[in-house]
Amino acid sequence: MTILSTILEFNETFVSEKQYEQYATTKFPDKHIVILTCMDTRLIELLPKAMNLKNGDAKIIKSAGAIVNHPFGSVMRSLLLAIYELQADEVFIIGHHDCGMSSTNTDHIIGQMVDRGIDKSLFKTLQYSGVNMKDWLHGFSDVTESVKMSVDLTRNHPLMDVNVPIHGLVAHPDTGKLDIIVNGYDFVTKK
Secondary structure, three states: OHHHHHHHHHHHHHHHHHHHHOOOOOOOOOOOEEEOOOOOOHHHHHHHHHHOOOOOEEEEEHHHHHHEEEEHHHHHHHHHHHHOOOOOOEEEEEEEEEOOOHHHHHHHHHHHHHOOOOOOHHHHHHHHHHOOOOHOOOOOOOHHHHHHHHHHHOOOOOOOOOOOOOOEEEEEEOOOOOOEEEOOHHHHOOO
């Protein structure tokens, strides 16, 4: 039995027994927040519980390292849509200790790509096209600095509402303890 068939079998029971009813909510976050956090498996249930969130409380965006690395990439677009279209009034950027992006070995990743069949010559083509694979795949060496950089990029984005607090936190992936790195309220312009 494949992973897909196992999931679909469970899903059929889940739907037929109406187990979904306990999760009913709207597309708008009840606590009016949007969270950008890492895709780390340890945070899937831990982070929402550590923040006292239930289904429907927040928009949650998952990305490797909780990094905003391009001002017009999909992460930034999601944050802006959450604010302007989906009633989020605050942004939480939450990195975590022991993040895989803090120890990313780009040469190893490129080697894995080649081992799985990606043609080596493609990397030269990408380089000539302006894509530096090592920069693109690189994570960070300090989670605190990474969170600060993502908060700064988000707060100073030309399309960001200056009245939206952009908070930066770092979570402990074993305990859920949150350390504040940037208090977004300190930077909000009063109306």
